[in-house]
Amino acid sequence: MNITDQQIKTLAQRSKQQCELCRSEDKLSAYLVSPKEGNEISDYVYACEQCQLQINNPETLDVNHWHGLNESIWSEVSAVKVLSWRVLNHLQRNHGPQDLLDMIYFTDEELSWAKDGFSTGDSTAEEDEEKHRDSNGDVLSDGDDVFLIKDLKVKGAGFTAKQGTKVKGISLVPNNPAQIEGRVESQRIVILTEFVKKQ
Structure with missing residues (x-):
């Protein structure tokens, strides 16, 4: 569904004529937040051209452009929070602001929306990053046996795991x-995966 002129006016009013992500007032337009189909005005974010270009090409994300995220994560508009979460996830992969990610409050529906449309552009790499891996990069599973590869002092327990x-x-x-x-x-005890080797 194509957005109507009236809906664009509504978005402009909602956003106070500013990008809902970075507060820029230049080159603003409606941005459909996937995988929504655009049937509701709430499916859209009013965003500047620069934000849209970087969102569509995550490898070009410039951390210096996204200082407004510390405000947009608190937006009452679900679409704005969803896009903020996706941008923060991409930035965090390059040592970005994990603390902001931890502060976002989502309903179950919002979180599902955020994850459904989130992609790094390489689904295999994304899946790999979420897996627990030992010091050699081998995938770990519940129930596996592992060996410690260094002495670990166990805080509060009074012993060192050899x-x-x-x-x-x-x-x-x-x-x-x-x-x-x-x-x-x-x-x-809790053990860091970098200090174990799968049997």
């Missing part, structure tokens, strides 16, 4: 591919 120690039946820490859990000397 290099070569076998950790049986690990558990993957959800939403954190850098951590696993396992039992060492009867203690359940």
Whole structure:
């Protein structure tokens, strides 16, 4: 569905004639936030040409352009929050602002929308980055046995887990591919995946 002139006027009023992502007032137009079909005005963000170009070509994202995200993540407009989340995820892959990502509050529907339309342009690479991997890059799974590749001082437990120690039946820490859990000397501990090798 093509957006109408009246809908564009509504967007302009909603945004106070500013880009809803960076607050620029130059070259503004309606941007459909995929995978929505544009049936509702709420499917669109009123965005400047520069924001749209960078969103459509994530490899060109310029971190200096996106200082307005610390405001747009709090928008009452779902489409604005969704686009902000996607941009932050792309920036975070290049050591960007994880703290802002952690602050975004989403309903289940908004989060689903954000993820459904999010792509790095390389789905295989994206999937790989989400997986837990050992020090050699091998994929780890729940229940795997691993070996420690260095001595690890276990804070609060009063012992050091020695290099070569076998950790049986690990558990993957959800939403954190850098951590696993396992039992060492009867203690359940969190271990960084970079310090283990899959058996």
